[in-house]
Amino acid sequence: MTDRQLLLNVAYRLLGSYHDAEDAVQETYARWAALDDGQRQGIDSPDAWNVRVIGRVCLDMLGSARARREQYVGEWLPEPLPDAASDPAERVTLDESVSMALMVVLESLTPAERVSFVLHDVFGMSFDEVATIVGRSPDAVRQLASTARRHIRDRRQAAEPDRSEHARVVAEFATACMTGDLQTLLPLLDPSVVAVSDGGGKARAALNPIFGAQNVARFLLGLMNKAVDTEFSFEPVNGELGIVARSGGLVYATGSVGIRDGRLTNVWMTLNPDKLTKWNEALTAQTIES
Known part of the structure; x- marks a missing residue:
């Protein structure tokens, strides 16, 4: 079974909500559990398979989240996280990729831009791998990530202080x-x-x-x-x-x-x-x- 913390790390950065990230992890585990033994044996890397699945799950959730947030009372901000959780498996690794400044800007990207940027720039997935998640060509994904990167740079305007x-x-x-x-x-x-x-x-x-x-x-x-x-x-x-x-x-x-x-x-x-x-x-x- 893929490490829960890895999947939470991916999902939180994609969704901006710990609660939604937990739901995405559970859906990913459910899809793994639905495979028969033969299908699982045919998967070379369960970790890579589950990361791809959670990427697709989050892409779908981002689409529905936009509709929900239109009904949200007042302004919507990403869910803030404390420095530690009681259970290490429940912790999201906190680094510059989850600073509130960046998480807020990620909210302004399209779902495909956000998935492409986070999976490639933060988690180091190849454009070929990300392409299978967003349903675009590798060149299109490269462009999505580039657009996201430029938008983030323009919105933040200057480097964050140390x-x-x-x-x-x-x-x-x-x-x-x-x-x-x-x-x-x-x-x-x-x-x-x-x-x-x-x-x-x-x-x-x-x-x-x-x-x-x-x-x-x-x-x-x-x-x-x-x-x-x-x-x-x-x-x-x-x-x-x-x-x-x-x-x-x-x-x-x-x-x-x-x-x-x-x-x-x-x-x-x-x-x-x-x-x-x-x-x-x-x-x-x-x-x-x-």
């Missing part, structure tokens, strides 16, 4: 928010900064993006004023330092940022409780056991 610089800016940003000082916060924000919050209709959040340093700063400070009985901590979110908000021991929000030239260009806040289950599963398990 992790130490990222952590420094996040710490300064959090301190400015917590002190409530507008004049300290404003210089940390790019003039064209955009803040997006995802409540999914299940938590209070801005339904539309907020643009501009003044508007974003006032929005953030307004949130801080309402954050009573909240504990804030610096923790990795999708492998990069972010801000995590807890109340009563439970995570109710995570924050990630995009940075360019030492200032924040993006603020991504996830408040939809359905997207925070991985953050709270350890505490939930302790509660059930007690």
Whole structure:
């Protein structure tokens, strides 16, 4: 049986949702189980076979996800992941390919572009192999990956800072928010900064993006004023330092940022409780056991 973590790594990068990635893994396992012994013996590499299958499963799910997200309440963000899971088999490896900045841009690609880019550029599959998944010629897949790569480069505009610089800016940003000082916060924000919050209709959040340093700063400070009985901590979110908000021991929000030239260009806040289950599963398990 193919390593579950490998399949989760592929599926999360393709779907942006841990819950959907789990569903894709289960569907892949079901298709393997449906093979008879003769069919399995004819497969030289079960790992390669399962990766191809999960690629097809995710391609289909991406198509239906677009329709679902049109009905989503407010803005949709990729599901943020903590640094570790209770079970190693359930962990998604966190590296630059799952930074929130990249995951958000991946959402703007077509399903075929996303599959082609992730499987080739992130997982090193050949264009011939990817072609069998997306149902295009190898040359067409090469073009899809190139288009995706160009789109990602254009959207991100500049190289992300290294992790130490990222952590420094996040710490300064959090301190400015917590002190409530507008004049300290404003210089940390790019003039064209955009803040997006995802409540999914299940938590209070801005339904539309907020643009501009003044508007974003006032929005953030307004949130801080309402954050009573909240504990804030610096923790990795999708492998990069972010801000995590807890109340009563439970995570109710995570924050990630995009940075360019030492200032924040993006603020991504996830408040939809359905997207925070991985953050709270350890505490939930302790509660059930007690």
